Amino acid sequence: MPGDVINVSYNFSYYDAGSSIDTEVIAIANTNKAISIHQAAELANRYIYITNNCYMEEIDLHKGASSTYYSDADIYLKNADLYDWDVIEHEYGHYVADTFDLKMIGVGGSHTLYEDLSVTYGKSHGIGMAWSEGFATFFAINLQRVMNASSMNIPNVGDVYYNDTDDYICKVNIETVTDEITPSNIISKCESNEITVASILFDCADIISPFGDDMVYINNALLWSVLTTNECQTLSECVNSLYNDATVTWDNKAHLGEVLKSLGLSASNLTITYMNPLPPSLSWTNPSGIHTIQVCIYTINGTQLYQSAFLSNGTTSLNLSTNDWSSIVSSGQYIFYVIIKIWNYGIPTSTDPVTGPYYSTFYLGYPI
């Protein structure tokens, strides 16, 4: 086992709730690096306690390792990462995922924050790896939010950035999905990208984003319950577990569809053409890839009024029939949610798993 070992368990704590760690003191001595990583992991452990009503088993943090990673209930940290709480708690997030079956077995490997991992590893591995890494990043950023960690005044702790400050420098805004230090590192927005996964999870968890497209809010306890009950191991499983959960409100499901649309995972640019006479026709833009598509129409309270047949790949429009339209308007509603569901296939003729449906939500009224 490389490096000095710091043991973290619930009954061993330097953390005095409400206090802050003096960053100048932290920077003086190696001992304080030990305190830094201990406190980072301790905070993560306390987050699990308030979320899942139990503490994690104790874990050893190895500082001074040759690289930073999680393996088999141990965390290894390079010296350059010992003040990077986002990185430390990302690794702790892998430990949590391992404990609660929130990651596929065997989806390790080298990766960047920016890539479409399905291109690098194939879809099956790529979606599992993107979830594993994205969940870990979400875990770090979100636990700091829930635990009000910004009040401790530790640099880069408690904000919406994934910060790595020393060996590998990045400042990724998980709300906007951009690296603000190196914006030319374009993040691939897709289900096989770890920042996309982290961003969607964070949008679900944070109360309301200042960025306009994020009205979804699923409280910490409910989100945790859906993820762990369903043992989500891909973004697709997560989205569909939320969509199928009766406890998640219809409003939140609809708003999640808006987030998926804004990140390019589902259809966009819906236009509705009101023929005279009605019924109207719909057209939209699909994301890239091979899909099966379905159009559904709901009341604003979530009652389904219409569901199309499955539409073949490349379909970008639908003419509602007179009968369809009569049955929709017989609901007495004048405003609707149109939801376009997209199932993603991998490369044709391959054995890639089908993912989805990822859905878009559009809020529509029609003239009367």
Ligand SMILES: [Zn+2]
């Ligand atoms: Zn990781």
